[in-house]
Amino acid sequence: xxxxxxxxxxxxxxxxxxxxxxxxxxxxxxxxxxxxxxxxxxxxxxxxxxxxxxxxxxxxxxxxxxxxxxxxxxxxxxxxxxxxxxxxxxxxxxxxxxxxxxxxxxxxxxxxxxxxxxxxxxxxxxxxxxxxxxxxxxxxxxxxxxxxxxxxxxxxxxxxxxxxxxxxxxxxxxxxxxxxxxxxxxxxxxxxxxxxxxxxxxxxxxxxxxxxxxxxxxxxxxxxxxxxxxxxxxxxxxxxxxxxxxxxxxxxxxxxxxxxxxxxxxxxxxxxxxxxxxxx
Ligand SMILES: [Fe+2]
Numbered sequence: 487x488x489x490x491x492x493x494x495x496x497x498x499x500x501x502x503x504x505x506x507x508x509x510x511x512x513x514x515x516x517x518x519x520x521x522x523x524x525x526x527x528x529x530x531x532x533x534x535x536x537x538x539x540x541x542x543x544x545x546x547x548x549x550x551x552x553x554x555x556x557x558x559x560x561x562x563x564x565x566x567x568x569x570x571x572x573x574x575x576x577x578x579x580x581x582x583x584x585x586x587x588x589x590x591x592x593x594x595x596x597x598x599x600x601x602x603x604x605x606x607x608x609x610x611x612x613x614x615x616x617x618x619x620x621x622x623x624x625x626x627x628x629x630x631x632x633x634x635x636x637x638x639x640x641x642x643x644x645x646x647x648x649x650x651x652x653x654x655x656x657x658x659x660x661x662x663x664x665x666x667x668x669x670x671x672x673x674x675x676x677x678x679x680x681x682x683x684x685x686x687x688x689x690x691x692x693x694x695x696x697x698x699x700x701x702x703x704x705x706x707x708x709x710x711x712x713x714x715x716x717x718x719x720x721x722x723x724x725x726x727x728x729x730x731x732x733x734x735x736x737x738x739x740x741x742x743x744x745x746x747x748x749x750x751x752x753x754x755x756x757x758x759x760x761x762x763x764x765x766x
Contacts, residue, residue, distance in 0.1 A: 488586070488660045488667035492533065492763045493733040493741070494526070495701070496619055498542060498674040500611040501753035503575055506618050519757055522747035523619045526761060529744060530620050534628070535670040537583050539590075539656065541634045541732045542612035542674045545570070548604075554640050555602035557652060559594075560609075560633035561587040568608035577614050577623075583630035586663055590632070593659030599652060609633055616674045619759075636729050638675065643713070646728045650709035653735020660736075673733030675726025677748075678719070679755035688721040689756050694748065697727060698760055702743050705734040723755075738764045 505516045547568035549555065562582050567574040591603050613633055621628055634656075637643055644652075653671075660669050677697065680688040697720075700708040709731050716725045744761040 488663040488665055488669055490657055490660050490669045490671055490736050490764065491535070492670045492744075492761065493673065493737050494616075494620065494670060494759075494761050495673045495730045495733060496616045496759045497676055497752065497755060497757040498612045498615040499753045499755050499757070500570070500615065503611050503615040503618060506623065507576055519749055519752050522749055522757070522759060525745050526620055526759065527622055529761060530670070533670070534668070536667040537586055537629055537669045538631045539634055539669060539671045540613055540616060540631050540674065541636060541672060541729045542616070543638045543726060543729065544635050545610050545612060545639065547610035548607045548635070551640065554637050555635065556637050556644050557600070558602040558604045558635040559587055559591050560604050560607050560635070561591060562605050562607065565607055565609045565613075565633060567614055568610040570610055575611070575614050577618060578626045580609055580613065580617070580627060580633070581630045583632055586660075586667065587632045589663050590656060590659040593662055594652070594655045597655045597658060599655045604635075607633065612674060616672050620672075634732070636732065638726050638728060643725055643728060645713070646709045646711050646731045649728045649731040650705065650735040653732040656732070657736040671733045671736045673730035675729050676720070676724060677727060677756040677758040678721050679723045680721025681723055681754060683722070685721060687754055689750055690719055690721070691748075691750060691756060693719040694756050694758055698746060698748065698758060701730060701734055701760065702741065702762065705731065709735075734762075737762055740765050
């Protein structure tokens with residue numbers, strides 16, 4: 487049987503990828519950001535997951551206003567990095583795990599949780615930046631990755647409660663898979679940020695820190711937070727944080743916090759990063 491052994495949350499800011507790809511990681515602005523992930527890279531290199539399920543949102547790269555799946559799972563054998571306007575990131579092609587992805591799709595859909603099945607998809611910074619932060623700059627990503635895209639770009643995004651329940655359904659799916667795989671699930675995006683309008687540049691560290699605390703200790707309650715509260719407190723793009731609840735729903739109620747990092751600013755956002763292990 488496969489197991490979800492740990493969860494990771496991380497911001498997926500595109501400028502982080504650009505800094506890394508452009509050789510700017512050691513510059514004074516970026517060095518503190520990457521320093522927050524050094525322990526994380528060592529942790530995941532030691533853990534050696536067999537598969538990563540990566541919850542992220544597409545930023546009008548694979549999808550557009552022509553088609554807006556609320557939840558979409560990538561079942562392809564591979565996913566090329568998307569061209570987001572300045573050429574694809576110089577990172578390895580992401581190899582999928584079609585067998586497990588199809589199993590999750592079947593299990594979750596028959597569990598009354600509809601997913602859009604995607605057999606061809608480019609993946610943008612939402613997926614590749616978290617891989618870079620956790621795995622560095624290898625010639626090939628060290629394990630297969632199953633993309634799980636959530637619509638947080640076009641209203642209405644799913645509620646935090648729905649995302650939390652999806653995480654629980656994904657856990658049931660993984661645990662009914664008949665191979666002894668060690669799975670880590672990533673929830674990405676956030677934290678507080680607003681990219682447009684009179685409040686552009688908004689950062690709310692008090693909200694962010696409380697969110698991190700609740701994510702660890704009181705996730706069921708955190709999942710009840712309404713959209714308007716994310717918008718008001720964390721800015722219009724802070725709604726990306728609902729994706730972290732998919733990750734948290736896939737873990738035990740009780741978890742062990744392995745690592746936490748919070749840093750302002752990275753581009754126009756607050757970077758939040760946490761690693762949680764399922765208690766044995
Ligand atoms: Fe994003």
